[in-house]
Amino acid sequence: MINVPRGTEDILPEQTKKWQYVERKLQELGKAYNYQEIRTPIFERTELFQRGVGDTTDIVQKEMYTFNDRGGRSLTLRPEGTASVVRSYVENKMHGSPQQPTKLFYFGPMFRYERPQKGRMRQFVQFGIEALGSADPAIDAEVMAFALDCYKTLGLKSLKLVINSLGDMESRTNHRNALIEHFTPHKEELCKDCQNRLEKNPLRVLDCKVDRNHPAMKTAPSIMDYLNDDSRNYFDQVKMYLEQMGIDFDVDPNLVRGLDYYNHTAFEIMSDAEGFGAITTLSGGGRYNGLVEELGGPETPGIGFALSIERLLLALEAEDISLPFDESIDCYVVAMGDEAKKEAVKLLYNLRKQGLKTDMDYMDKKMKAQFKAADRLKARYVIVMGENELNEGKVALKNMETGEQSDQSLDQVVSYLKEAVQGGTGND
Known part of the structure; x- marks a missing residue:
């Protein structure tokens, strides 16, 4: 691996x-x-x-x-x-x-x-x-x-x-010279990096994690005295x-x-x-x-x-702060049977074109397992499609929050759901 x-x-x-x-x-x-x-x-x-x-x-x-x-x-x-x-x-x-x-x-x-x-x-x-x-x-x-x-x-x-x-630049130059003068007597006590920095950029000595507890750090000249x-x-x-x-x-x-x-x-x-x-x-x-x-x-x-x-x-x-992002989806489509699946693929595509967050089963699960998947995805609505619904040109639409279920025309369910999600209750 x-x-x-x-x-x-x-x-x-x-x-x-x-x-x-x-x-x-x-x-x-x-x-x-x-x-x-x-x-x-x-x-x-x-x-x-x-x-x-x-x-x-x-x-x-x-x-x-x-x-x-x-x-x-x-x-x-x-x-x-x-x-x-x-x-x-x-x-x-x-x-x-x-x-x-x-x-x-x-x-x-x-x-x-x-x-x-x-x-x-x-x-x-x-x-x-x-x-x-x-x-x-x-x-x-x-x-x-x-x-x-x-x-x-x-x-x-x-x-x-x-x-x-x-x-x-003037202030930094004066402070730089003061730092060199201050740290030079302690040069051999500093880490190798600081020994190199002392001539090239002594300000960096003050930022050293290795020598930060060295006594010379506490008495180093302050930039405030050289501004x-x-x-x-x-x-x-x-x-x-x-x-x-x-x-x-x-x-x-x-x-x-x-x-x-x-x-x-x-x-x-x-x-x-x-x-x-x-x-x-x-x-x-x-x-x-x-x-x-x-x-x-x-x-x-x-x-x-x-x-x-x-x-x-x-x-x-x-600080134990939870971010308030929305992990839910708008709709999950449950399809039972080959013909229903064909129609579900088309319906899913049309729902997404309207900006709705949607998904469906691609693992040939039973209806009960598909509803569990919808719960895990925190779907706000579930559309159920089977042979009987298709023959009648309609689908079953369930509001997962309230438990209410209604029949909707297959031709109108996209516009209905868009209004319910984006117009009625808002969409984050």
Whole structure:
């Protein structure tokens, strides 16, 4: 037997219903915030992620699925969505549109080679948004509000928004120099990754999971002490807009996102639900002014976030939230005899053309077993067809909720049932 690869999973029908419900709600939220969907390739040129995500990140150094195609070109299964969206933004000259900022959302599988654990897979699905073209602090607040609404619209309550400012280039340079000076005396005590990061990107040292309990981490220089007036003013405006929307937040000066392209606003949304597990972060994002230029485009500010659908579903489970999707079908057709089956196939097709969710037996079951199948499918109505009904040009229609049964003309049952389901009681 061939098993599913480690770090991947089959999403079976009883689970896909939850996925579809969540995806539909997120799409509706995208429309409410006036974001448009974009779809990018699952694999890209490796250079895109080396330049866009950063050579010093764990993603690029350890986690990418990279291969050479038959032409010798190095390609990589996308480990995250922002670099691909920005590449498309530049390549397709979206910056030339009169409608700015360009506001985009995406769904799609991402791939990272890391140790699989609950809520962290090697293939996982992200939903994310990118707002490109505006340096207004108000849109930072909008993106964070959007991220929170992704969870609130599904009923989650145990949420915490944590924010930080990474500052502009001047602020980051001054903070970078302070970090190097602080950690250099402890260099040999740090893990090998942090020893390499110290010179190339010391901010990443603060994000290390291996050295997070090292005493030097607790006394590391805070970015808040190195923000210049422009950066501090920008961050104050972001906080003001969040307060205007009534959104609670905590400021964590040690919050560092795992990708090199972030500057100014950085944020994470965490779950406080009991039993959620050690990894409490649900999603994260931030501002990435400079990334568009790095990928060959004009000077363009940007901000976005991404969330894992898998972790969102785990959060729903932790808070014991049941999604209110409709698992029933509108009608099940019970056919007895060959002639009735021929007519049932035709009737089923006509019912479906009217938008009704319908099914019938394909296993030659007895009538009693067919009714049991209708119960399992939570059919709202059952149509019974046999030789006697056909000879009289009618069918027996049973309302499974009330138990009421009536005879309906074979020629009129489609319109009758459509009105009963969609006109009378509504159809989810």
